[in-house]
Amino acid sequence: MLSETSASPKRARPRLTVDGLHKRFLLHGQGGLEIDVMRDLSLTLDAGECLVLAGRSGIGKSTLLKMLHGDYRIDRGHIRLHFEDGELDLETLPAYAWHGLRRDVIGYVSQFLRVVPRVAAVDVVMEPLLARGADENEARQRAETLLARLNLPERLWQLPPGTFSGGEQQRVNIARGFIGEHPLLLLDEPTASLDATNRDVVITLIGEAKARGAAMLGIFHDEDVRERVADRLLPLDDSLGARASVTQNTQETLS
Numbered sequence: 001m002l003s004e005t006s007a008s009p010k011r012a013r014p015r016l017t018v019d020g021l022h023k024r025f026l027l028h029g030q031g032g033l034e035i036d037v038m039r040d041l042s043l044t045l046d047a048g049e050c051l052v053l054a055g056r057s058g059i060g061k062s063t064l065l066k067m068l069h070g071d072y073r074i075d076r077g078h079i080r081l082h083f084e085d086g087e088l089d090l091e092t093l094p095a096y097a098w099h100g101l102r103r104d105v106i107g108y109v110s111q112f113l114r115v116v117p118r119v120a121a122v123d124v125v126m127e128p129l130l131a132r133g134a135d136e137n138e139a140r141q142r143a144e145t146l147l148a149r150l151n152l153p154e155r156l157w158q159l160p161p162g163t164f165s166g167g168e169q170q171r172v173n174i175a176r177g178f179i180g181e182h183p184l185l186l187l188d189e190p191t192a193s194l195d196a197t198n199r200d201v202v203i204t205l206i207g208e209a210k211a212r213g214a215a216m217l218g219i220f221h222d223e224d225v226r227e228r229v230a231d232r233l234l235p236l237d238d239s240l241g242a243r244a245s246v247t248q249n250t251q252e253t254l255s
C-alpha cells in the first residue's frame with residue numbers, strides 16, 4: 001500500500017471518501033475541556049469536481065481540511081484515497097509517507113501564507129516543483145507565469161513576501177498551491193483577501209484544475225465565488241453527526 005503512495009503516478013486521480021469522521025479537541029489550558037468539532041462526518045469527492053464546505057464560523061471547516069492534509073490527527077473514522085491500483089487510508093499512513101503524499105497528491109492552499117524569511121516570492125512558488133525534481137528554469141518560468149496571471153507586480157517577485165499586503169501574500173500562496181497541479185486540492189478561503197479581478201483569476205484557475213481532473217474541497221465565504229466554482233455544496237451544521245442529512249445535502253447540485 002505504501003509503495004503505492006510514493007509510486008503514485010503524478011497524474012493519478014484518486015477518489016476521496018470520508019467515513020464517520022470524528023474530531024475532538026482537548027483544551028489543556030482550560031482544565032481539560034473537550035470540544036467535539038466533528039461527529040460522524042461523511043462525504044465523497046470525485047475527480048474533476050469541486051465540493052464546497054459551508055457553515056458558520058467555527059463549525060469545523062478548516063479542521064476538516066487540516067485532517068485531510070495530515071496536520072490534525074483523525075480521532076475516529078476514515079479518510080481514504082482510492083486510486084486505480086489500490087487505496088490509502090490516511091488514518092494509518094505512517095508519518096514518513098506524508099511527505100510524498102503532499103508532494104505528489106494532496107495540495108493545500110491555506111488561508112495565510114507561511115512566510116519564510118529571506119525566501120523570494122518566486123522561490124516560494126516554485127518550491128513544490130523543485131521538490132519533485134523539476135528543472136529549475138522550467139519551474140521558475142511556470143512560477144513567473146502564475147504570478148503574472150495573478151497580477152503580482154514583477155518588482156515583488158524577487159522579494160521575500162513577509163512585507164507584502166494580505167492580498168499579495170494570498171496570491172503567492174495561491175500560485176504555490178496551484179503550480180504543482182495536484183490531483184487533490186484543499187482550498188481554505190483562497191479568495192478572502194482578493195479584489196474582484198484577482199478573484200476571477202482564481203476562479204479561472206479552479207476551472208482549469210477541474211478540467212484536468214483535479215478534485216477540490218474548498219471553503220469560500222463569498223457567495224458569488226461559491227456559486228461559480230461549486231459543483232456541490234456540503235453544509236456543515238451543529239449536528240455534524242446527521243450522516244443521513246449530510247449525505248442528502250451532498251446530493252444537492254448547484255446549477
Ligand SMILES: Nc1ncnc2c1ncn2[C@@H]1O[C@H](COP(=O)(O)OP(=O)(O)OP(=O)(O)O)[C@@H](O)[C@H]1O
Nearest residue numbers: 025026027037055056057058059060061062063064
Ligand atoms: N488546534 C486546535 N485546538 C483547539 N481547538 C481548535 C483547534 N483548531 C480548531 N479548534 C476549534 O475547533 C473549532 C472549529 O475551528 P475551524 O477553524 O475548523 O472553524 P472554521 O469552520 O474553519 O471557521 P472559520 O469560518 O471562522 O474559518 C473552533 O471552535 C476552533 O476554536
Ligand SMILES: [Mg+2]
Nearest residue numbers: 061062063188
Ligand atoms: Mg476556517
